[in-house]
Amino acid sequence: MSGVRKPAWAVMTVLLSAVALSPAAGQNLLAELGCGGCHPGVPVEENFRSKTPDLTFAGERYQPAWLFRYLQQPEKIRVHIGRSRMPDFNFSAEQALAVTLFLQEQKSDPSRRPLAATSEAADTAEKIPTPELISRTGCLQCHTLDGTGAGTAAELTRMGRRLQQDWLQNYLVQPQFYGVPAAVMPALFFTADSTRGTLQQRLPGARRKISEIARFLAARGKDERSEDEELFRQARTAFPNATAELGKTLFLSQNCLACHRLKGLEAPWQYNAPPLAGAGGRLRSDWLADFLQKPTPVRPAGYFPGSGSRMPDFHLDDEEVREILAFLKPEKESSADVPAPLSPFARRKIEKMLHEKLSCLGCHQLDGRGGRIGPDLSAVGSRLQPAFIAALLRDPVAVLGHRAMPVHPMPAGRREALVRYLTHKTGPAAAQSLPEFTPWFYPQNPRSAPELYRAYCASCHGLQGQGDGFNASFLPVKPTAHADRAAMAPRADDTLFDGIAAGGMILDKHPFMPAWGKTLRAAEIRSLVAYMRTLCRCTQPEWAQEARGTNRKP
Structure with missing residues (x-):
């Protein structure tokens, strides 16, 4: 297509x-x-x-x-x-x-491969041309070779371009060694002798016949294989x-x-x-049809941030x-489902809030500015149903079923204005480029401090806390380097707790740092603070340690 x-x-x-x-x-x-x-x-x-x-x-x-x-x-x-x-x-x-x-x-132990278990026997079989041998053996009852055969299994004509000759020999000896059911590919040449741990030939000259067939098939597609090998060689150099x-x-x-x-x-x-x-109730039908025909990245860093999926x-x-x-049954949309657009003044007010007060653009891109963790908001109204946008802003954890998007409480009027603004951000979305980074993994429900850090911090602050996460280059200010002893040692643990729980603005920092206090539990935030101390190899200031017993976070 x-x-x-x-x-x-x-x-x-x-x-x-x-x-x-x-x-x-x-x-x-x-x-x-x-x-x-x-x-x-x-x-x-x-x-x-x-x-x-x-x-x-x-x-x-x-x-x-x-x-x-x-x-x-x-x-x-x-x-x-x-x-x-x-x-x-x-x-x-x-x-x-x-x-x-x-x-x-990914290879098996050569000493355990089927060919090593075959026993020698006198070869009294008639020697015939290999194509005829393939036909007599019954291969063409399923496979096709040069246009002849049943065509219900893999084509043999170009098999040498794809498969290695040694593997073909071992496979023909005992397909079941490679996990293939006998009903799919029977062992035609040898039977297993479980008492001796060997394979006994079923047909005269079995080893020779297998060798001939494997050599014949390996030669098919030889010219194409040479072209592939040249491209592979160039790639290894490049x-x-x-x-x-x-x-x-x-x-x-x-x-x-x-x-x-x-x-x-x-x-x-x-x-x-x-x-x-429920995808039909979340997604606009025309967008869904278009996406199924030609998928493009929606979450450029992966469904779970950093996973790269x-x-x-x-x-x-x-x-x-x-x-x-x-x-999927996409719901029929009517004009009654779409809230009225904002006035130009209200639209500019929301845009100013998005750029200067809210944390949305720390993760999402909007008209060329913002992070690459979540979906692009530039044409989100063409992708999502208005009711779903409203539900998502109200309680993203309940709607998504995971905690990748933080809960951001806001007055009902502001949330309604934001829904109206996003609903009318329509048009063809620009294809999101995939950021260059090596994916990392963590459990779907992270619990330990390192897992939590990978899930909620590393995209911006980096896996080792160097401030070099894949999302850092898309932000207007460099994220805090949690491994920087000089930057971290003067900060009290309570200050770090507040920054995670309430976001960047509470510390007079950039608003793109989101507030996780309504999404993560207090104990999880404390464990993140303790983990940051291992990254910087430092403790909080002495004055903060002295006050720890009387002014401790819940």
């Missing part, structure tokens, strides 16, 4: 045609695509992960150059898995290289900072384990995207978009 967005009339056609569809079709599609692996509120297809490759053996299975290309331009390989497919995560070349280097390291460790971080940040298995690795969270239940592109066709819309 083209990356060009469709005109408004085309989007409306999709919306109108979705009305007549059954929600069940959309639910089934979301299950097939595995959307419930990231979004709560959506069922995941039973045995979904059996459809996807087990990446525990990726390093011995795939040609690294092919993997590098595939991560940037995914294509459907497994034709037997319905509408499931690998989405496009819009990896840069450097990111794709890093993930490739990480997957290259991006010396791309490492396997970075690749592991990116792999986790995109929640790849929601779909793929990789032994010994666990996902840092259960979900990393907003719930889809992003919505991938499944390249949905119009029919698939209609099915999903029928399931």
Whole structure:
């Protein structure tokens, strides 16, 4: 599908045609695509992960150059898995290289691979051309080779571009070693002898036949493989900072384990995207239809700030978009639902308040100014329903189900004016660029002081408290460096507590520092203060220590 967005009339056609569809079709599609692996509120297809490759053996299975290309331009390989497919995560070349280097390291013990367990036997089998051997063995009852075959399993014609020859040999010996059910790929050449711990051949000349087939398939796609290898070589030269460790971080940040298995690795969270239940009541229908056809970053630093997660592109066709819309049931909008716009004077007053009094732009961008933690507010009225904007400003924790957005009490009149202002911030939103940073992880419900710091402070103040978080460069003033002993030692713990609880303005600092006092518990704020003391390796002033017993925060 083209990356060009469709005109408004085309989007409306999709919306109108979705009305007549059954929600069940959309639910089934979301299950097939595995959307419930990231979004709560959506069922995941039973045995979904059996459809996807087990990446525990990726390093011995795939040609690294092919993997590098595939991560940037995914294509459907497994034709037997319905509408499931690998989405496009819009990896840069450097990111794709890093993930490739990480997957290259995933290998089994060579001494335990199937070929090592085979026993030698006299080879009395007739020697025939390899294509005929492939046909006689029964491969084409599922696979296709040069246009011949059932076409219900992976195409063999270009397999050498994708798979390594040694892995092909081991796989043909015993597919079940790699976690593939016998019903999907039977062991045609050897049977397991559990008493001896060896594999006994089922067909005469089994090892030779496997070697011939593997060598034949590995030669297919050789020219394309050479092109891939040249691009891979150029990337390794161009991006010396791309490492396997970075690749592991990116792999986790995109929640790849929601779909793929990789032994010994666990996902840092259960979900990393907003719930889809009730999405139709939160989002504007035309925006939702457009977004499904071409996703763009909404939260550029990830759903959980700093996590780096992003919505991938499944390249949905119009029919698939209609099915999903029928399931999500976007609410019909009428002019009665939209509050009246503010007068020019009131609008300027709200804008001045946003820039000089409120903390919203510490996390959100507005007309080119502000942070990159939360969604861009420049066209938020085109994305969110007015009622949802009002509910979000009233109690973000209750609405979102997590504490990434602080509760900001304000008079009802001011909140109403802000809702009216944001509702009329409409138009096509500029695509948000993803900030350059290495993602980090923390539990969905952080409890310890380091976890709390990563969740609520590190985006601006940096993981080590150096004032260099990914969001710092978008702020008008440099965030406090909590690791700076000279800056932190003169400050009392009560002062730090007040700054976290009541925000920057209470200390005569910049208003973009939000107030967390209505979101975090007092005990959590105290633990953050104590953690900051470990970063600066300093204690509060002596005068503050003396007064600690009589003037202590609750």
